[in-house]
Amino acid sequence: MLTAGIDEVGMGCIAGPVYAAAVVLPADHGIVGLRDSKRISAGKREQLAVQIRQRAQLFAVASASVEEIDTLNIxxxxxxxxxxxxxxxxxxxxxxxxxxxHAPKLEVAEVRAVPGGDRTEEAIMAAAILAKVARDAEMVRLDALHPGYGFAKNKGYGASAIAALNALGVCRPHRRTFAPVRSLLSG
Structure with missing residues (x-):
């Protein structure tokens, strides 16, 4: 049986795309330090991402755009x-x-939701790390295109992201259907 771990990154922020990764790890992958991506420093995530890409049997990273988020829902x-x-x-x-x-319908034989899987399943941990590294890189890219919003640092999350939104207004990476952005646009 070929088992993939899947996780997403970027659901709760006010800007940028949402990323997901799928990873199939061999039993003897030898990657030391896999854990919940939110509990790992950025530097360690980068190191682990290199190992995951080298040692995974299969992996892929994909995203959904801000426009898709606003059209479909997060x-x-x-x-x-x-x-x-x-x-x-x-x-x-x-x-x-x-x-x-909850889990989406996917074009595979079986899909199983694993609550807390980013703390218990190594393939899910690996997927979360790859998705987080990819999304963080995209937010750094968006920061260069939209200076002042702090996307490289805040990644579109938290009080500093909302403060920048309120100070500078809405820019292209902002999710227009999210409350802080929507209220600024309607205000």
Whole structure:
């Protein structure tokens, strides 16, 4: 049975795309230090991402755009990114373990939601790390295009992201359907 771990990054922020990754790890992968991506420093995530890409049997990273988030809603957009990541895997896994309480329909034999999977399943941990590294790189790129918003540092999350939004106004990477952005646009 070919089992992939799947996770997403970027659901709760006010700017930027949502990313997802799918990873199939061999039993003897030898990657030391896999854990919840939120509990690892950026530098360590980068190091682990290199190892994951080198040692994974299969991996893929995909995203859903801000426009898709605003059109579909964030949950559907994150599931779209997950489906895109799985579709890039060849061969297709027979089982996908998805971090969270709910899982999308995917073009595989079986999909299983794993609440807390980013703390218990190594393939999900690896997927979260790849997705986070890819999304962070995109936010750094967006920071260069939209200076002043602090995207390289805040990644579109938290009080500093909202403060920059309020000070500078809405720019292209902002999710227009998210409350802080929507209220500024309607205000």
């Amino acid at each position: 949950l559907s957009a994150s599931w779209t990114a997950m489906a895109r990541a799985v579709a890039l895997l060849d061969p297709r896994p027979t089982l996908c373990l998805v971090d969270g309480a």
